[in-house]
Amino acid sequence: MGRLIAVLLFIAVLVPGVLLGRAWWLAGGRRTVAAGAVELVEPTPEGARTLQRQAQHGRRIRLLGLLLGAAGVIGSVVVLAEASVFLWVPVLLLGLLSGVLLAEATRPRPRWSTTVPPRRPRRSDQISGWLVWTMRAVVAAQVAVTVPQWRSGELSDGVGWAALVAPVVAWVLAEIALLRALLRPLPAQGADVPVDEALRTWTAHLVTAAATVLALLPLGTLLLRAGIDPDGASEGFDVLPVALVAGGFSALAAGVAVAGFLLTWLRPVRSDARALTR
Template sequence: MGRLIAVVLFIAVMVPSGLLARGWARAADRRLVAGGSVELVPPSEAGAAVLARQARHGRRVRQLGLVLGVVLVGVSVVLLAEASVFLWVPALVVGLLAGVLLAEATRPRPRWAAGSRRPRRGEQISPWLLWTMRAAVVAELATAWLLWSGGSLDDGVAITALVVPAAGWLLAEVALLRLVVRPLAADGADVPVDEALRTWTAHLVTAAVSVVALIPLGALLLVAGVDLGDRVTDGVDLVPVALVAGGFSAITAGLAVAFFLATWIRPVRHAAPVLAG
């Protein structure tokens, strides 16, 4: 009976990762709509220039993120020698995601006339995805702090687990705030371009921070579950099972969001209008 309860609990805890993947699949549909709207009406010269400028900016900053990842790999080799081999991929990923977040948080202001209407958050991204990202960051920070306080994490690992998600969250909130304080474009031909750029930024930063929070959260939950599983208790202890299941669920969700993040990296482009001719 205890094993059956553990299996049911494991499956139940895995459900949120499936729901999150479904939410991002719907976000992919929003991406298609936003990108397709750019093709319906040709943008002005200012709008076309903004598209090219934003694409160049994002590419350059993401390249700096790749350089940062390589530097982190070098630092880990110097500090940890052979033990750093397991940190090469995480270091590169952190650098790349830092580049994504910096690129979106420092987007140059579009050089077109601004209108009077300011966009609403729900027009850019589903609030459910946004608040899931924030909850994942809070959960990761709380878990890292508790494990550090309990002596289950080394100081270096704990500080990294606290600083990296917190810094990413801060950059994401800066990028999201810039999206709602800046009015929409005044020229009707540039409005679809403006909305598409905002949609891209909102989903990029939300996905990047979700990955930064969910995968470390999953690893921390697995550590906590294994530590608790080593205890000798009377009867069936479901807490370690729930922690391990939660760890697998968070890692699975983080990998799913990473897949969708890769599809949002491509910049907004404009080709010949689909209604032309």
């Protein structure tokens, strides 16, 4: 009976990760609609220049993030030698996702004329509120899991700072980018409205996905660590270790899934393929 309960509990804890993956799969439909709307209109010259400028900005900052990640890998090799081999992928991933977040949080403001009086879109026009609040909940859960383990001495200071600071900073950058996308006034020219909506949609999904991944992966690792810790399990059947292990697997699987969807959003908004190659 205990094993049956453990299996059912394991499956139940995996459900949130499955639902999150499905929500991001559905978000792909929003991307298709936004991209299709841009293709159906001919933007103004300033709208075309905005698309080109935004695409170049995103590529440059993401490349900077990649270079920072590579520098972090080299630094870990210098400091830790062979022991750094397990840090290469996390450090490089941190650099890449930091580049995504910085690119969206620092996007240049479009130079087209705006509506008078200024009109602004709703958040629901850009991204599902469920995805945004899931990002916030995952970051909060990561903080709630990290702090007790750090205080109890289960985590070293270096690991504790990394597991705490990276998701929180990512969340702050994501909120800045979301706020900028929400407060920017709509363009005055109707032909630029689909372009503007697509840019906001891309930004909202990119930063939400990046912050979610940076919180889910360390959260899953810490939950797995706590679940398989022999000192944390009692004799006989114990529900808590099973729940921790299941939660860890669910968080890691969801993090990988969201990262996969994030890759599909990296392609910039296009009105004409030639517009971004000139």
